[in-house]
Amino acid sequence: DGGITQSPKYLFRKEGQNVTLSCEQNLNHDAMYWYRQDPGQGLRLIYYSQIVNDFQKGDIAEGYSVSREKKESFPLTVTSAQKNPTAFYLCASRTTTDSGNTIYFGEGSWLTVV
């Protein structure tokens, strides 16, 4: 089935460690996104990529890094520089070849710092 796969679903990180969240899509979408969701704050954009080998900072990029070496993959690294990383992380994708109204989300990854 077509869709977006995020892994792991749950992840625990010790302070000072970097962790990488995986996002893979088989929808042949050009644009991919990473959002962070905290209670009461909705979705905040971390990074987005419109094409392979190109990505742009969103509203809260500090302490995060991404890569887009393949169209299907857009991994997010939460670095030790991110001071409050405990959150629900959502990967999404959208086609940019039509009106592009439908953005599809993965099931999310829960990151907890212990």
Added chain:
Amino acid sequence: QKEVEQDPGPLSVPEGAIVSLNCTYSNSAFQYFMWYRQYSRKGPELLMYTYSSGNKEDGRFTAQVDKSSKYISLFIRDSQPSDSATYLCAMRPISSGSARQLTFGSGTQLTVLP
């Protein structure tokens, strides 16, 4: 002031009630309006989208846009316990070219009591 404002709730209604969920926005460039439903610990899924002003109906759901008031609504008729979720509004301008266009509300948590 946020570009998109959404009452976070929580909102509790009895089964069978009509539910009204609302968002207001300040950016007059927004032309596409979407509603997403997010079950607990899951990624959001697109429910409906509308272009410009007017109503759009899909089963028990009706999306309404009033651009003159910068106000959008989602109505749920004959609400069911399975409708219990967080509802997010999202919107974007008509211009293409930037993949980051979507702006989300913070979400309204709805519980339908059996």
